Amino acid sequence: MISLAAFSALALAFSAQARPPESPGPIPSGWKDIQYTDPATGSTNKARIYYPALSGGSGATPDPSLGPYPLVGFLHGYGGSASFYDILSSHLASYGFLVASIDNGPVPTALECANLLHWVDIQSQDPTHWLSGMAWDGDWAAVGHSMGGDALGSLVKNEPRVRTIIGLQAWNGSQSSTQIGSFTGSAFWIAGTADATCPPSFSKTWYTLCRNANRNFYFEVIGMGHLGCTDYPSPSDPMPPSEQTRVHKRIVTPILQAEMLGQDGQYEWVVGQGLSYGEPWTRMQLCTSPILWGGFQPTALGIEMGVIGLSGRTCIYAGSLSTGSSSTPFGNSGLNLNQGGKLGSVQLNSNGYAAWSQLLDPRYSGRTVFSQAAVFESLPTGLTGSLSKVLTIQIP
Structure with a gap:
């Protein structure tokens, strides 16, 4: 069984493992402007595709060797174009995402985004196409800025493969807002306090409307303006342009890694008390x-860990040296509890959050360990709750 004995020095090595998500990713990113025939309407549309490549830059040769890659749709703001978001889109491609950005006119639509994603999916299955083998067959994500964010409600209402949405300073003025209440995927809303075009109240409304999302987050960035996610943040905003760019990379990248790749540990970059300390x-x-x-941030006693769930619930977390299948009141655990056991329990606060310093044992240096949590409440009829995904931690 994994010991709870303290071993502070071991935790110091965790900092060397962590690549801040605003840093360039490990893969070169290329991009290409395309004209394509909409598979649903037959019309000729335009888009810009950002992709993992053998070398960086326009027209670079795609690199399918690490793929296929998660597919992300991008909807620009009113009067904008795909090129306004080159920095963020290329950054995501450098982390192994295939980004399909609409570039067809002043106002992107949900239908255009859905049809573009289907077009990319179809071309990826064609061995003669330059996108061959690039798009995976899993769920999709979509990122929308301003009026592009406003289209997300209609998109998820009509395209079931889109299971993660990220609204960047989203406009809230169309009937799309009435369509998002049934969405059961993961939703994220990022607002800026200096945004006079789409003030924080707009994103808060979206957050409130996503009442059935299984994960629903609202971020309010102090001093950020309306163009913070573009290549051209306003220099008159209280937050410097370079910082607005960094913040978007910092939040959006780990969210997509967590939601599309199952790497929930990446949330530490945006919610961890250590790694997100001082973030605006x-x-x-x-x-x-x-x-x-x-698993990333060392503490005086070990490493920082935490859990997010429903407010006031109890969390029990366990650890193991291997994955497996173990029966629990909340479904089958992904841990082999014959090689582990309960590590501890915590109570979530009113915001559905808890964090702690997890002690480490030097005997497991160089090993991979696994952890999982159950978040639940006790009712007269019994326990009700859910299991987290299995967290993988590499111990140096």
Whole structure:
């Protein structure tokens, strides 16, 4: 069984493992402007595709060797174009995402985004196409800025493969807002306090409307303006342009890694008390699907870990040296509990959050360990709750 004996020195090596998500990713990113025939309407549309490549830059040769890659749709703001978001889109491609950005006119639509994603999916299955083998067959994500964010409600209402949405300073003025209440995927809303075009109240409205999302987050960035996610943040905003760019990379990248790749540990970059200390945002969250994060930030006693779930619930977390299948009141655990056991328990606060310093044992240096949490409450009829995903921690 994994010991709870303290071993502070071991935790110091964890900092060397962590690549801050605003840093360039490990893969060169290329991009290409395309004209394509919409598979649903037959019309000729335009888009810009950002992709992992053998070398960086326009027209670079795609690199399918590490793929296929998660597919992300991008919807620009009113009057904008795909090129306004080159920095963020290329950054995501450098982390192994295939980004399909609409470039067809002043106002992107949900239908255009859905049809573009289907077009990319079809071409990826064609061995003669330059996108061959690039798009995976899993769920999709979509990122929308301003009026592009406003289209997300209609998108998820009509395209079931889109299971993660990120609204960047989203406009809130169309009937799309009435369509998002049934969405059961993961939703994220990022607002800036200096945004006079789409003030924080717009994103808060979206957050409130996503009442059935299994994970729902609202971030309010202090001093950020309306163009913070573009290549051209306003220099008159209280937050410097370079910082607005960094913040978007910092939040969006680990969210997509967590939601599309199952790497919930990446949430530590945006919610961890250590790694997010001093970051210029506040947040709210409502998660019926628990998030167990940790493993990057050393503490005086070990490493920081934490959980996000419903407020006031109890969390029990366990560890193991291997994955497996173990029966619990909340479904089958992904841990082999014959090689581990319970590590501890915590109570979530009113914001559905708890964090702690997890002690380490030097005997497991160089090993991979696994952890999972159950977040639950006791009712007269019995226990009700959910399991987190299995968290993988590499111990140096």
